[in-house]
Amino acid sequence: VERTLVLVKPDGVSRNLSGAILARVEAKGYRLAELKKTAASREQLEQHYAEHVGKPFYEPLLDFMLSGPVVAAIFEGERVIEGFRSLAGATDPTVAAPGTIRGDLGRDWGLKVQQNLVHGSDSVESAEREIAIWF
Numbered sequence: 314v315e316r317t318l319v320l321v322k323p324d325g326v327s328r329n330l331s332g333a334i335l336a337r338v339e340a341k342g343y344r345l346a347e348l349k350k351t352a353a354s355r356e357q358l359e360q361h362y363a364e365h366v367g368k369p370f371y372e373p374l375l376d377f378m379l380s381g382p383v384v385a386a387i388f389e390g391e392r393v394i395e396g397f398r399s400l401a402g403a404t405d406p407t408v409a410a411p412g413t414i415r416g417d418l419g420r421d422w423g424l425k426v427q428q429n430l431v432h433g434s435d436s437v438e439s440a441e442r443e444i445a446i447w448f
C-alpha cells in the first residue's frame with residue numbers, strides 16, 4: 314500500500330493545530346501508521362531539504378523548521394501521496410484554496426519563509442527517502 318510522510322511543521326505545533334490537521338487526514342480516509350513528536354536536527358533537515366540548497370529561502374526554512382518541535386506521521390492508502398497534497402493545498406497559504414489545510418488554517422506572516430503548516434512527500438521515491446529520515 315502507498316505511504317507518505319506528513320510533517321506538521323513548527324507553526325502548526327505551536328498553534329496547537331496538530332490534532333486538527335491529523336484529524337483532517339484521517340477523516341479523508343487515510344490510515345495513520347506511525348506518529349511522533351520530535352525536535353528536528355539540522356542534519357535531518359539538510360537531508361530532507363537537499364533539493365533546495367542554495368535557494369534564497371533555504372536558510373530561513375531550516376531556521377523555521379528548527380524553531381520548535383514537529384509532528385511526523387506516516388499515512389497509508391491508495392494514492393495517499395496525491396491525496397494528501399491535494400488536502401494540504403498550494404505552497405503559499407495566503408492563496409491556497411479554501412477547504413485545504415493551508416487555505417483554511419494558514420496565511421503569510423511577513424517572514425522570509427512560507428509558514429505553511431504541513432509537509433507531504435511528492436512522489437513514491439521521496440516518500441520512502443523521507444520516511445527513512447524521520448522514522
Ligand code: ATP
Nearest residue numbers: 370374403404425426427428429431432433434435
Ligand atoms: P512541502 O515540500 O513542504 O510539502 P511544497 O512542496 O509545497 O511544500 P516546496 O517547493 O517543496 O513546497 O518547498 C518546501 C518548503 O519551502 C515550502 O513548504 C515552504 O515552507 C518553503 N518555500 C518554498 N518556496 C518558497 C518561497 N518562494 N519563499 C519562501 N518559502 C518557500
